[in-house]
Amino acid sequence: MQKTHNRNRYALRPCTVIYIILVSFTFITWLIGKSSLTGLGFSLAVLGIALIKGFMIGDYYMGLRGINSIWRWVIILWLFIPGCLITWAFVSAG
Amino acid sequence: MKYQSQAVAKYYFIAAIALFVGQILFGLIMGLQYVMGDFLFPEIPFNVARMVHTNLLIVWLLFGFMGSAYYLVPEEAETELFSPKLALIMFWVFLAAGVLTILGYLMVPYATLADITGNSLLPTMGREFLEQPTITKIGIVVVALAFLFNIGMTALKGRKTVITLVLLIGLLGLAVFFLFSFYNPINLVKDKFYWWWVVHLWVEGVWELILGAILAFVLIKTTGVDREVIEKWLYIIIAMSLITGIIGTGHHYYWIGTPRYWQWWGSIFSAMEPIPFFMMTIFAFNMVNQRRRNHPNQAAVLWALGTSVMAFLGAGVWGFMHTLAPVNYYTHGTQITAAHGHLAFFGAYVMIVLTMISYAMPMLRGREAANSNKSQVVEMWSFWLMTVSMVFITLFLTGAGIAQVYLQRYSDTPQAFMVVQEKLATFYWMREVAGVVFLIGLITYISSFFVGGKEAEEIA
Amino acid sequence: MPSSYTIERRDYPPGDLAIWIFILAELLVFAIFFATYAFTRSNHVALFNHSQLSLNTNLALINTLALITSSYFVVRAVAAIREDKTRLCIRWLIAAVMMGFIFLVVKIIEYHHHYHNGINLRTNLFFMFYFSLTFFHFMHVILGMVILSAVAIKARQGHYSSTDFTGVETGACYWHMVDIVWLILFPLIYIMK
Numbered sequence: 001m002q003k004t005h006n007r008n009r010y011a012l013r014p015c016t017v018i019y020i021i022l023v024s025f026t027f028i029t030w031l032i033g034k035s036s037l038t039g040l041g042f043s044l045a046v047l048g049i050a051l052i053k054g055f056m057i058g059d060y061y062m063g064l065r066g067i068n069s070i071w072r073w074v075i076i077l078w079l080f081i082p083g084c085l086i087t088w089a090f091v092s093a094g
Numbered sequence: 095m096k097y098q099s100q101a102v103a104k105y106y107f108i109a110a111i112a113l114f115v116g117q118i119l120f121g122l123i124m125g126l127q128y129v130m131g132d133f134l135f136p137e138i139p140f141n142v143a144r145m146v147h148t149n150l151l152i153v154w155l156l157f158g159f160m161g162s163a164y165y166l167v168p169e170e171a172e173t174e175l176f177s178p179k180l181a182l183i184m185f186w187v188f189l190a191a192g193v194l195t196i197l198g199y200l201m202v203p204y205a206t207l208a209d210i211t212g213n214s215l216l217p218t219m220g221r222e223f224l225e226q227p228t229i230t231k232i233g234i235v236v237v238a239l240a241f242l243f244n245i246g247m248t249a250l251k252g253r254k255t256v257i258t259l260v261l262l263i264g265l266l267g268l269a270v271f272f273l274f275s276f277y278n279p280i281n282l283v284k285d286k287f288y289w290w291w292v293v294h295l296w297v298e299g300v301w302e303l304i305l306g307a308i309l310a311f312v313l314i315k316t317t318g319v320d321r322e323v324i325e326k327w328l329y330i331i332i333a334m335s336l337i338t339g340i341i342g343t344g345h346h347y348y349w350i351g352t353p354r355y356w357q358w359w360g361s362i363f364s365a366m367e368p369i370p371f372f373m374m375t376i377f378a379f380n381m382v383n384q385r386r387r388n389h390p391n392q393a394a395v396l397w398a399l400g401t402s403v404m405a406f407l408g409a410g411v412w413g414f415m416h417t418l419a420p421v422n423y424y425t426h427g428t429q430i431t432a433a434h435g436h437l438a439f440f441g442a443y444v445m446i447v448l449t450m451i452s453y454a455m456p457m458l459r460g461r462e463a464a465n466s467n468k469s470q471v472v473e474m475w476s477f478w479l480m481t482v483s484m485v486f487i488t489l490f491l492t493g494a495g496i497a498q499v500y501l502q503r504y505s506d507t508p509q510a511f512m513v514v515q516e517k518l519a520t521f522y523w524m525r526e527v528a529g530v531v532f533l534i535g536l537i538t539y540i541s542s543f544f545v546g547g548k549e550a551e552e553i554a
Numbered sequence: 555m556p557s558s559y560t561i562e563r564r565d566y567p568p569g570d571l572a573i574w575i576f577i578l579a580e581l582l583v584f585a586i587f588f589a590t591y592a593f594t595r596s597n598h599v600a601l602f603n604h605s606q607l608s609l610n611t612n613l614a615l616i617n618t619l620a621l622i623t624s625s626y627f628v629v630r631a632v633a634a635i636r637e638d639k640t641r642l643c644i645r646w647l648i649a650a651v652m653m654g655f656i657f658l659v660v661k662i663i664e665y666h667h668h669y670h671n672g673i674n675l676r677t678n679l680f681f682m683f684y685f686s687l688t689f690f691h692f693m694h695v696i697l698g699m700v701i702l703s704a705v706a707i708k709a710r711q712g713h714y715s716s717t718d719f720t721g722v723e724t725g726a727c728y729w730h731m732v733d734i735v736w737l738i739l740f741p742l743i744y745i746m747k
Contacts, residue, residue, distance in 0.1 A: 015633075019626045023619060026740075030615040033745035038603070043746040050741045054734045061629050062730045063568045063723075071567040074578065075734065082585040086742065089592030093599050330576045338583075355675050355682045362586060369579045 018060045025049050043090050047083065054079045095457040097168040099175035104458040105185045106161025107451045111540065113154035113192070114444075118533050120147040125526040129519050138200065145225050146199055151439065152223065153192045156234075158447030159268075159304055160188075160241055163261060165454045166311050167245050171252025176244050184240045191233040195226055217278055221285070223293055224275045231275055238269040256325040257307050257314075260332055264303030271295045283351035290346045297438070298342060298367060298409075302335040305405070305446045306374065312398050312453050313378060318386035327377045334370040342367050345417045349426060357419040364417045368410030371402075371442075378402035390551050391456060391464035393473040397449035400481060404441025412437050412488065424503050429518070430495030437488040440480075448539075455543070461551060468546030476542060479535030486528040494521035569724035577731045580694070584735050587690070588742060591683045598679055603747040605680035608673070613664050614744045617657050618736065621695075624653030625733040628702070628726045638716040640709055647706040650729065654699040661692055684743055691735055698732040701725045 029046050058075030059065040065072075095101065124143040126133045131140075168175050175181060198207045204225070211227035213219045218228045226234070242265060249258045274291040310328045314321055344360025378399055389395060412434040416425040425431070452473065456465045464470065502514045567574050595602045631646035668674070668681075675685050705725035708714065714722055 015626065015629050019622065022622045026615065026618045026622065029741050029745055030611060030618075033611045033741075038747050046741040046745050050738050053737045057625060057730050057734045057737065061625055061733075062727050067564060067567055069565045071565075071574070074567075074574075078578075078581045078585060079738075082588045082738070085589040086592040089589070089596045090746065093596035326570065326572045330572050333576065334579050337580075353676050355686070358590070358682060359686060362583070362590065365586070366579070366583050369582070373575060373579075 015060060018056050022053055022056060025053050040090060040094070044087060047086060047090075051079045051083045096172075097174050099178040099181075100165050100168050100454075101458060102175065102178050102181040102185070103161040103165035103454060105182065106157045106164065107455060107458070109185070109189055110154045110157035110161060110447060111451070113150050113157065115536060115540070116196070117147055117150035117154060118529075118536055120150065122526070122529050122533060125522070125529050128515075128522040129526070142199055142204070145204075146196055148223055149199070149225065150196065155443050155447060157188070158443075158450070159265070162304075162308050162447065162450040162454075163241070163245050163265060165450070165458070166261065166308065167248050167258055168252075170255045170258045170311070171249050173248060173252035176247035176251065180240055180244050184237050184244075187233065188237045191230050191237075195230045198227065199225075216276070218276055221278070221289055224289065228276075231272075234272065235269070238265075238272065242266060242269060255321070256328060257311050260303050260310075260328055261307035264300045264307060267300030267303065268296060271300065286350045287347065287352060290343055294343045294346055295340070297443070298339040298364075299336065301443060302339065302370065303332050305401075305442055306331050306335070308446050308450050309374065309378065309398060309401060312394060312449055313381045315453065316389040316391065316395050316398065317381050317384070318389075319381045319384050323384075324381060327373070327381075331370050331373050331377065334373060335367075338363050338366040338369060345419075345422065348419050348422055361417065361419045365414060367417070368406065368414050371406040371410040375402040375406045389463070391453060391470070393465070393470040393477070394449060394453035396474055396477055397445060397452045400477060401441065401445040401449050404437065404445055404481060404484075406441075407485075408434070408437030408439070408441035408488070412492075424499050425495065428495045428498045428502075429491045429521075430499065433488045433491035433495055436491065437484060440484045445481075456551075464551045465542070466546035466549035466551055468549055469542050472538060472542035472545050476535050476539035479538055480532055483528045483531035483535060487525050487532065490521050490525040490528060494518045494525070497521070567727070568720075569727040570720055573724045573728055577727060580731065581735070584691075584738075587683075587687055588738060591687065591742065594679060594683065601678060602680045605678060605684075606744070606747050608668075608671070609684070609744050610664060610667070611744050613660050614740055617660050618740050620653045620656045620660070621733045621736050624650040624657075625730055627653065628729050632719065632722050632726050635709065635714050635719045635722045636716050640712065640714065643714070643722065644706050644709050647702050647709070647725075651699050651702050651706070654695055654702070657695055658692070661688065661695075687739060687743065691732070691739060694732045694735070698729045701728050 029049055032042055032046055055076060058079075062075065064075055120143050123134060123138060124140060124147055127140045127143060134143075164175065164181055198211075202210070204220075207227060208214075208219050211219075211229050213228055216228050218231055219225060224231075242262075245265065246262065249262060271292050274288045277288050279285050279288070306328055310324050313319065314324050341359050342364035344356040345364035347356035347360055379402070382395060382399060416422050416430050416434065456463065465473070497518055498514055501509050501517065502511060627646045627650040631643045631650065634640075634643035634646055668685075673681055675682050702725050705722055708721060
């Protein structure tokens with residue numbers, strides 16, 4: 001019993017770590033907004049952070065990390081394509 | 095047929111097919127009037143032929159839906175119909191109302207019809223597709239209420255399934271949205287706004303629920319796939335239909351005086367409307383591939399698969415073609431719309447009713463599960479004749495529509511409507527020929543009921 | 555060594571495949587919305603940048619944290635059912651739904667604030683997108699909460715166990731989808747300018 005307990009506590013760590021990373025990234029995004037850091041560079045940085053957050057939700061929380069087929073890529077593709085389109089639009093806007 | 099009371103469906107199906115024939119005949123008359131403007135004038139002017147063509151379509155589809163429900167719900171609920179007598183009375187009331195209305199359109203001028211039926215007391219007439227005299231509209235509401243009561247009570251006293259639930263929500267929505275046909279504000283923008291609540295929310299909203307439920311029922315019966323699997327798909331398809339279809343109403347609000355955001359909402363959401371239809375195609379083919387048995391009624395399976403494909407093409411693809419606001423700016427109200435209307439109504443709603451008739455009619459006529467091989471071969475011929483000719487009608491109208499958009503609207507030197515119409519004559523002639531083939535298909539379909547009746551069915 | 559939080563190798567995503575078809579369809583709608591927003595903005599940069607100033611990033615921060623936290627709770631709920639801890643699973647699910655409530659309340663406060671200042675769909679293009687996108691997402695949060703509650707009720711009736719937990723995973727995946735959409739929406743509409 002004790003052993004199972006320990007194993008689970010150990011295994012729990014990645015998802016909790018992911019949670020901490022997600023929260024920190026969110027604060028970074030918020031800080032960039034708060035300090036009125038504007039411009040293309042900051043916009044794309046914020047977008048990049050958001051895409052990474054989405055990737056972590058898909059891979060770890062949804063559990064797509066262990067999938068062998070095309071399904072492993074659906075969220076990544078979904079993040080990548082709109083990500084590219086948004087980047088393109090922001091770059092073209094200057 | 096498991097329950098005696100399912101037999102009432104037979105009346106509804108026969109009436110539906112009879113009115114279907116009428117609809118096609120008036121379609122052919124109109125098609126000819128496109129190229130020979132004075133054909134049958136003044137007996138049947140173009141506007142009357144058009145009104146009869148579209149109204150008959152709606153009425154016979156309603157007969158088809160009601161018949162399908164009367165067949166489907168007792169079987170799903172595993173109990174006799176609450177009141178077969180009420181169903182029969184309502185059948186005759188609805189048929190009488192329908193036939194009298196059509197005769198009214200044909201016998202007297204529309205204005206006179208409005209006068210005799212007391213339209214001035216509660217004016218609801220004079221709007222496209224909702225031309226019925228107010229008194230007919232009230233009749234439709236009474237029939238719909240009695241029908242819903244009958245079906246609802248049947249479902250309540252028996253087994254409750256997802257299919258019955260979805261069908262009932264669809265039929266209830268059909269009745270509720272029809273009530274907006276009584277709302278006839280002076281303000282034209284408001285008038286059109288709510289007019290679409292009947293027209294759009296029927297065909298791109300609640301009717302899709304009815305379509306999904308009937309398709310799911312026939313697939314369960316003919317493939318033997320687990321109910322749970324089919325119900326799961328049904329949930330997802332209807333959720334997607336509603337998410338895209340309800341706000342998708344916006345694609346009718348581009349140019350009628352509504353706020354500008356409708357151009358965005360309408361474009362984005364209606365562009366997604368093909369998704370549920372695409373899911374339906376995948377769903378139907380998947381279920382047939384996973385079938386646990388080969389049902390002897392292969393004609394019904396063909397209709398079911400055909401529905402899923404043609405609904406996707408007609409409603410999905412042809413709808414998408416002109417749904418985005420920048421495209422629709424040029425195409426609205428042209429033959430592109432007519433092309434979409436034909437393939438969508440045929441592919442989605444005509445075909446689902448014929449699917450249900452194809453599945454249920456053999457049992458209603460006292461056979462074990464299916465018609466004889468001979469009869470099914472004739473029926474399958476009619477499937478291909480009607481489907482292929484409808485695809486050609488659609489292609490010719492699309493050709494006409496593209497030419498019309500260019501000549502009349504897009505070109506640097508736009509030409510007048512009637513000038514352009516003259517130039518489209520070749521397209522209209524070819525459409526009329528395809529229409530004749532469609533009528534041949536329909537005659538073939540009806541004849542399939544009268545061949546091979548004595549022969550045994552194939553045990554597949 | 556397999557445990558409740560590790561993921562075994564397989565060909566299909568967790569949960570029912572049907573929910574994934576639905577998730578894909580939903581994600582497609584949002585993707586088109588995002589791209590349309592970005593390209594429309596590129597033609598009206600000044601308008602968008604100016605209008606963005608009246609949004610409250612503090613409230614958006616609270617909402618982002620609420621959704622991330624609720625996603626984390628849902629992960630714990632899935633893990634709990636995989637260990638046959640039904641009661642624990644239900645508790646995590648309720649906690650996730652509560653986070654959803656916080657999101658809704660904060661969002662309503664924001665909407666009320668705009669309404670109070672006379673800002674609505676028709677104010678300008680930016681607010682048309684702002685209200686459309688956030689409200690469409692808002693409806694998804696509600697749907698997600700309904701799904702999670704349904705899963706919790708079924709769990710309470712004893713429908714799930716360590717060998718049969720597909721239903722929980724199905725609800726979880728939908729909820730993560732709602733979260734993921736907001737994670738893009740938040741910077742795109744509130745921060746990027």
